[in-house]
Amino acid sequence: MAVESAQTLERGLRLLRLLAETPGGLTPTELAAALNVSRPVVYRLIASLQNEGFARRDAAGRVLLGFGVVKLAQAVQPLLMAAAVPALRRLAEASGATAHLTVAEGGEGLAIAVVEPSWTNLHVAYRAGSRHPLSKGAAGLAILSLREGKPRIQATEGQLQEGARGVAAPITGLEWLEASVGIISFGDLDVSVAGPLVSEAAKELGEALDV
Known part of the structure; x- marks a missing residue:
């Protein structure tokens, strides 16, 4: 469980870094490819980050940094x-x-x-x-x-x-x-x-x- 939690944290931090480097945001598909994980995994990461205010979705569905950052x-x-x-x-x-x-x-x-x-x-x-x-x-x-x-x-x-x-x-x-x-x-x-x-x-x- 500890290893899995650490891996999830690492992926979440990498996702935030990708968003910080891409002002226009990224789609879940683009994030999945960049992180080399499945789309369901990306959706779970996005949901967790959205809950904390660190990520948000625009009208087109792209993922951007949230104002919690x-x-x-x-x-x-x-x-x-x-x-x-x-x-x-x-x-x-x-x-x-x-x-x-x-x-x-x-x-x-x-x-x-x-x-x-x-x-x-x-x-x-x-x-x-x-x-x-x-x-x-x-x-x-x-x-x-x-x-x-x-x-x-x-x-x-x-x-x-x-x-x-x-x-x-x-x-x-x-x-x-x-x-x-x-x-x-x-x-x-x-x-x-x-x-x-x-x-x-x-x-x-x-x-x-x-x-």
């Missing part, structure tokens, strides 16, 4: 913040710029952790909770480069705040997270210096979250 995501954010602060603090102190962790929420980037340098007289006041389109700003563009399968450092100027410059690197190697680590400053940001700093911070945070 949002509550889980909200619970994860404080954990991400706690893991990010040490790396962001080192980045802010080393660069003299405001450091931030930005995660993707659909087509937007959400800054969930921000650390300002302690030794500078002037720095950007960037608020945790700030949102912006992924197509604007270094943090969002770094996340888009990850989605495109070509993760790379991004640098921008004046896209989010007039006169502000940003440099960001995507966090790679985590299938469950689309995020970037970056810095923003009103001063000059030498990408040859700032780039390695944000890359190292992104790598450090990625390793900390890879559990």
